[in-house]
Amino acid sequence: MRPPRRPRRAAPRPDRSPTPPAGRPSPRAPPLPRRKARFPASRVVGQTNTDNNHAALAALGLEPRTKAGAPADRFPFVLFAAPPSGSDDYAAEVEAALALWDGTGAFVFTSSAGLYTENACGTVREGSPAAALGDSPRTDKLLLAEQAVLR
Secondary structure, X not given: OOOOOOOOOOOOOHHHOOOXXXXXXXXXXXXXXXXXXXXXXXXXXXXXXOOXXXXXXXXXXXEEEEOOOOOOOOEEEEEEOOOHHHOOOHHHHHHHHHHOEEEEEEEEEOOOHHHEOOOXXXXXXXXXXXXXXXXXXXXXXXXXXXXXXXO
């Protein structure tokens, strides 16, 4: 019996060199610093309900702020990535995030595969059967939030 083969290491790619060309961020740098280096005037704001994680957001290069004292800024790119468990009125939270979007760029809403009714370890695809409004309070939160985004 032959011993298992050890995977071969690929030769380093020239575009992955540890020392980037002058004035360019390292390709191994986290995405936000690379973006800030490429677009120095850009802003990345992390809006939260509390300031509990603001130090971590600032360490990543974001401008942290709480929803309560936020100015009425509008942005071309908005990502809403918050769990429904953090709000009694999740659809209203999504609508508040939509109000931050200026209509250009993109609005990204991260939903949940929990909307799909598959519960036997089967494959779930975009067209798979989904829960209906009224099936459960949990899925109702998600469905109402998705409806707010699609209006």
